[in-house]
Amino acid sequence: MLLIIVSFETTLQQGLKSELRYFHAAFGTHDKMEGMKDFIEKRPAGFKDE
Numbered sequence: 001m002l003l004i005i006v007s008f009e010t011t012l013q014q015g016l017k018s019e020l021r022y023f024h025a026a027f028g029t030h031d032k033m034e035g036m037k038d039f040i041e042k043r044p045a046g047f048k049d050e
Contacts, residue, residue, distance in 0.1 A: 003022050007015045026032060031047045038045045 003018055006018060010018070031049065034047060035045050
């Protein structure tokens with residue numbers, strides 16, 4: 001949510017850099033693995049905010 005709010009106050013280049021940073025941070029979480037596994041197995045996501 002913060003990324004969306006900040007995007008209105010930055011340039012496109014700054015916004016893209018921020019998005020990339022948040023994307024990389026999210027991909028290092030346990031929830032990313034769980035979400036992908038749940039999607040493949042067609043079951044509800046069991047996110048634990050980890």
